[in-house]
Amino acid sequence: MKLNVYTPLATVLDGWDVAYLRAEDESGAFGVLPGHADFLTALTVSVVSWRDSKGTEHHAAVRGGILEVRGGDEVTIATKEAVQSDDLVTLEAEVLSAFRRAQEEDKAARIDAQRLYLAAIRQICCFLRAEGGKGARLHE
Secondary structure (H helix, E strand, O other): OEEEEEOOOOEEEEEEEOOEEEEEEOOEEEEEOOOOOOEEEEEEEEEEEEEOOOOOEEEEEEEEEEEEEEOOOEEEEEOOOEEEEOOHHHHHHHHHHHHHHHHHHHHHHHHHHHHHHHHHHHHHHHHHHHHHHHHHHHHO
16 A cells, blocks of 8 residues: 655655555544555544555654545545654653644634634624614604
């Protein structure tokens, strides 16, 4: 199988020959072998591991993303951020914790933006109610 990993700014892996791939989505870890049925899933912040045709294991930390298996011979991962390394300990200890922190910061920023949006809507509604009351009195 061929493995491709893309971020918005870079091609992290392009056409690596892969004999086996292990990844993780919300339901847990899963494996992909050559000939796998077409498949599409959303990845969690995790480490994707694979063995090349020589049996050497490789890893990449991904900050979520989408994994697609196409035609049983191509695996493509699109992710916000990816770091490829053969040092699994470093990936798990440093990179995954940084990705998880960034994910929590993104979530907090989205919540804050949503709160601001709702506050603005409430202010507009209050303004329109006040204007509506004034306009009704003018027509009387």
